[in-house]
Amino acid sequence: MTFTSSSATSLLALTLLCFSISAYTCFANCHIDDETGLLAFKAGITQDPMGKLSSWIPGTDCCTWSGIWCLAKDKRVSSLSLYEEGDPDFTLSGTISPSLSKVRYLQGLLLQNLRNLTGTFPTFVFDLPDLNGLSLDNNKLTGSLPLDIGQKLYRRLVTLTLSGNQFTGQIPSSISQLVHLRDLDLAGNQFSGPIPSGIQQMKNLVFLKLEKNQLSGKIPNLFTPLTFLRELDLSHNKLSGEIPPSISFLAPRLELLNLGHNLLTGKIPDYLGNFEKLERLDLSYNQLTGVVPTTFRNLTSILHLELGHNHLCGPIPPMKFKAEAFLGNDCLCDSPLPACKK
Numbered sequence: 001m002t003f004t005s006s007s008a009t010s011l012l013a014l015t016l017l018c019f020s021i022s023a024y025t026c027f028a029n030c031h032i033d034d035e036t037g038l039l040a041f042k043a044g045i046t047q048d049p050m051g052k053l054s055s056w057i058p059g060t061d062c063c064t065w066s067g068i069w070c071l072a073k074d075k076r077v078s079s080l081s082l083y084e085e086g087d088p089d090f091t092l093s094g095t096i097s098p099s100l101s102k103v104r105y106l107q108g109l110l111l112q113n114l115r116n117l118t119g120t121f122p123t124f125v126f127d128l129p130d131l132n133g134l135s136l137d138n139n140k141l142t143g144s145l146p147l148d149i150g151q152k153l154y155r156r157l158v159t160l161t162l163s164g165n166q167f168t169g170q171i172p173s174s175i176s177q178l179v180h181l182r183d184l185d186l187a188g189n190q191f192s193g194p195i196p197s198g199i200q201q202m203k204n205l206v207f208l209k210l211e212k213n214q215l216s217g218k219i220p221n222l223f224t225p226l227t228f229l230r231e232l233d234l235s236h237n238k239l240s241g242e243i244p245p246s247i248s249f250l251a252p253r254l255e256l257l258n259l260g261h262n263l264l265t266g267k268i269p270d271y272l273g274n275f276e277k278l279e280r281l282d283l284s285y286n287q288l289t290g291v292v293p294t295t296f297r298n299l300t301s302i303l304h305l306e307l308g309h310n311h312l313c314g315p316i317p318p319m320k321f322k323a324e325a326f327l328g329n330d331c332l333c334d335s336p337l338p339a340c341k342k
């Protein structure tokens with residue numbers, strides 16, 4: 001009883017508040033194009049066992065539907081964000097309806113960890129002039145990326161994350177036209193061929209994650225302008241050649257460098273010891289030779305270091321690990337390195 005009367009009171013209070021501001025803002029439904037586009041998206045979902053879209057009911061205000069955000073000024077839908085964080089068995093099946101392009105002012109399209117969304121890269125996003133974030137991680141998208149993806153999305157895309165799908169083919173070189181990108185994550189797909197050298201134009205990158213693909217060739221020496229980079233992960237590919245010298249320009253900000261599980265040769269560069277912020281460094285499972293540089297003494301932020309499964313030699317320099325730090329599972333300290341041949 002108390003509950004009922006108090007919710008009645010708050011409903012009354014809300015109603016009064018609404019009339020005192022503007023009845024339109026409170027009660028009007030969302031734009032018909034937005035509703036149509038979203039309901040078409042819902043129609044493309046064939047199985048929704050957890051009822052993620054159960055609040056998406058025709059005729060109700062789509063700004064109140066789960067996963068939907070609207071702009072305050074005109075109630076146009078600005079973001080569609082559906083993701084599953086916890087439940088590993090969660091699935092949502094179906095395809096991404098191209099009618100979503102009716103949701104004209106969409107800035108963010110985030111469909112992450114839904115696991116059973118199929119189809120190819122949704123090219124209708126090219127028709128969304130305000131799109132600044134596209135995240136479609138951990139679904140079952142297939143096919144190659146459109147060759148003109150960079151031209152078509154260049155306007156102001158800040159986030160492009162497509163990790164954990166089944167995309168194939170090369171990373172289109174046009175991707176380097178996405179010069180506003182801060183987060184590029186194509187990890188965990190089946191991309192092959194080289195890393196596009198045009199990536200050096202993407203000066204705003206903070207995260208560059210291309211791990212767990214089939215990328216081959218040398219790591220291009222393109223890092224000089226990428227001074228905002230905090231995470232560079234190229235691990236679990238087929239990259240060969242030496243660690244390129246321009247990686248030294250990442251010293252001021254880099255926190256994660258993972259080049260493990262590739263075919264890299266040559267020495268571990270001395271300059272890595274100058275990376276003051278570096279917390280995680282993994283160069284394991286390559287064909288690196290020579291010594292662990294004495295400059296590694298200066299890696300004062302390091303939490304996690306993996307250098308195992310290479311052809312390194314000589315003593316490990318004494319290092320100042322932070323608490324909780326450890327050397328990787330093929331711990332160099334357990335199995336001391338062979339002495340270097342003179």
Ligand SMILES: *[C@@H]1O[C@H](CO)[C@@H](O)[C@H](O)[C@H]1NC(C)=O
Nearest residue numbers: 046047091092093094116118
């Ligand atoms: C995934 O989607 C396919 C086709 O839409 C369907 O047959 C299958 O049952 C779905 N799998 C799961 C685990 O929901």
Ligand SMILES: *[C@@H]1O[C@H](CO)[C@@H](O)[C@H](O)[C@H]1NC(C)=O
Nearest residue numbers: 273274293294295296297298
């Ligand atoms: C560590 O850094 C200090 C100060 O930047 C420098 O003087 C010293 O030579 C470095 N030590 C090694 C082993 O690189």
